Amino acid sequence: MWRNCVRLARRGLGRGAVLCPDPTVSHCGVVRGLSPAAPCSSLWNSVTWFSQARQSKDYALPNSSWSQGMMDLYSRFLEMCKDGTWKRIPSYDNSIDHTPESLKLTSEKERKETRLFPRNMDTEGVGFEYAMFLNPSEKRMVCLFQPGPYLEGPSGFAHGGSTATIIDSTIGGCAIFVAGRVMTANLSINYRNPIPLGSVVLVDSKVDQVEGRKVFLSCQVRSIDGQTLHAEATALFIQLDSTKSLQQQMSCQ
Amino acid sequence: MWRNCVRLARRGLGRGAVLCPDPTVSHCGVVRGLSPAAPCSSLWNSVTWFSQARQSKDYALPNSSWSQGMMDLYSRFLEMCKDGTWKRIPSYDNSIDHTPESLKLTSEKERKETRLFPRNMDTEGVGFEYAMFLNPSEKRMVCLFQPGPYLEGPSGFAHGGSTATIIDSTIGGCAIFVAGRVMTANLSINYRNPIPLGSVVLVDSKVDQVEGRKVFLSCQVRSIDGQTLHAEATALFIQLDSTKSLQQQMSCQ
Numbered sequence: 001m002w003r004n005c006v007r008l009a010r011r012g013l014g015r016g017a018v019l020c021p022d023p024t025v026s027h028c029g030v031v032r033g034l035s036p037a038a039p040c041s042s043l044w045n046s047v048t049w050f051s052q053a054r055q056s057k058d059y060a061l062p063n064s065s066w067s068q069g070m071m072d073l074y075s076r077f078l079e080m081c082k083d084g085t086w087k088r089i090p091s092y093d094n095s096i097d098h099t100p101e102s103l104k105l106t107s108e109k110e111r112k113e114t115r116l117f118p119r120n121m122d123t124e125g126v127g128f129e130y131a132m133f134l135n136p137s138e139k140r141m142v143c144l145f146q147p148g149p150y151l152e153g154p155s156g157f158a159h160g161g162s163t164a165t166i167i168d169s170t171i172g173g174c175a176i177f178v179a180g181r182v183m184t185a186n187l188s189i190n191y192r193n194p195i196p197l198g199s200v201v202l203v204d205s206k207v208d209q210v211e212g213r214k215v216f217l218s219c220q221v222r223s224i225d226g227q228t229l230h231a232e233a234t235a236l237f238i239q240l241d242s243t244k245s246l247q248q249q250m251s252c253q
Numbered sequence: 254m255w256r257n258c259v260r261l262a263r264r265g266l267g268r269g270a271v272l273c274p275d276p277t278v279s280h281c282g283v284v285r286g287l288s289p290a291a292p293c294s295s296l297w298n299s300v301t302w303f304s305q306a307r308q309s310k311d312y313a314l315p316n317s318s319w320s321q322g323m324m325d326l327y328s329r330f331l332e333m334c335k336d337g338t339w340k341r342i343p344s345y346d347n348s349i350d351h352t353p354e355s356l357k358l359t360s361e362k363e364r365k366e367t368r369l370f371p372r373n374m375d376t377e378g379v380g381f382e383y384a385m386f387l388n389p390s391e392k393r394m395v396c397l398f399q400p401g402p403y404l405e406g407p408s409g410f411a412h413g414g415s416t417a418t419i420i421d422s423t424i425g426g427c428a429i430f431v432a433g434r435v436m437t438a439n440l441s442i443n444y445r446n447p448i449p450l451g452s453v454v455l456v457d458s459k460v461d462q463v464e465g466r467k468v469f470l471s472c473q474v475r476s477i478d479g480q481t482l483h484a485e486a487t488a489l490f491i492q493l494d495s496t497k498s499l500q501q502q503m504s505c506q
Binding site for chain 1: 347348349352365366367368369370371373374379380402403404405406407408409411412413414415417418419420421422425436437438439440441442443444447450
């Protein structure tokens with residue numbers, strides 16, 4: 001799958017995306033073990049719910065801090081959205097607006113004074129600049145990520161925790177689209193090469209397997225030219241009961 | 254080890270800490286495979302360097318956002334510092350002040366407009382509130398962590414990426430004290446129970462083994478009463494050549 005993704009970045013993304021279904025993911029089988037609450041057909045509805053969220057600021061749109069590399073990659077993915085194969089995913093500064101309406105609990109619908117972790121800085125460019133695109137038929141979510149100077153770990157490079165955060169967010173978004181309400185159960189990351197602050201990387205995640213309520217995913221983080229592998233990750237997410245709060249389900253794992 | 258830590262939290266920490274050396278960690282063997290750049294004896298010097306860093310704000314001190322539970326735990330650890338068994342670790346908002354003088358590269362010594370990821374919010378209480386304590390003889394670092402409302406993932410709970418961040422920071426600090434300049438190579442986290450925003454947890458990390466330049470560590474995140482296991486993690490850090498930049502060492506793994 002990754003070779004195809006690199007080809008996308010190199011050749012304009014459109015053609016490669018259409019031609020590279022991931023043979024490890026069955027379009028129907030991927031949700032076979034899941035409850036009726038998250039059928040394949042709900043994916044597009046979920047996307048629509050995301051788009052129809054109330055008038056919150058969408059942070060996944062270009063701003064003046066985006067580098068030319070980030071803009072070029074964003075434009076290429078937008079181009080690929082035109083035939084409906086890919087879908088741009090809006091991004092808000094709170095969890096509620098990230099939750100499709102059908103999955104919200106009554107108790108969660110009120111606005112709280114909380115902020116979604118990767119969207120907690122208002123100054124453009126200093127923190128997480130990112131935009132995600134979903135390919136529902138491939139059960140794949142990619143994230144264009146430009147780490148700002150306030151994400152530092154080793155001098156000049158992104159903190160390992162910030163890399164973990166963008167991976168968890170991307171791979172988690174992918175899991176939500178196949179299984180609805182989910183929670184991270186395991187995240188294992190191999191850090192291959194540090195990510196320079198201000199650079200642009202592509203986070204590419206996909207569903208590998210579904211077993212009952214377990215969703216197994218994998219992810220690679222590469223430079224936009226595909227030449228540098230920054231990180232590889234695997235993850236296990238657990239599908240939750242959409243009628244119960246997280247606290248009520250603490251013993252579910 | 255964890256049982257001892259829970260006992261610390263329950264009984265006032267001081268006595269338990271002295272009585273519970275971790276039998277899996279050899280006080281001398283732990284650095285046997287490492288280069289002379291990081292001998293056991295440098296641990297205390299490193300602590301001193303941390304403390305003598307230039308007049309940056311130390312964020313690891315109580316502020317009005319700290320809950321009573323956070324304050325109580327902090328006081329207990331301070332008490333344990335009196336006989337020198339434990340050492341409070343200051344915390345700055347940039348990487349340079351976190352690097353012992355002996356490990357700094359010439360190119361890194363100038364102040365940059367970057368911010369250490371877990372210290373990038375100026376408003377007290379909204380982000381990562383934490384304080385770390387080192388037990389050099391046990392090669393163990395603990396972190397008292399109170400996640401603020403801007404670290405949200407699932408509604409009302411800390412984002413998995415923020416949990417990964419505080420684990421990476423704590424476990425990484427532990428690795429630095431035994432091996433000097435290091436980089437995360439692998440981080441694997443099992444998320445057991447979500448961490449409620451505003452609660453206080455204890456992140457307890459220790460060195461398990463050292464093989465050449467590889468430092469293996471493990472970590473548990475628990476509620477301060479020890480009753481709830483929020484997360485468990487293992488990590489591999491690689492000791493770097495302190496004379497070369499990260500970029501120069503990209504092929505070292």
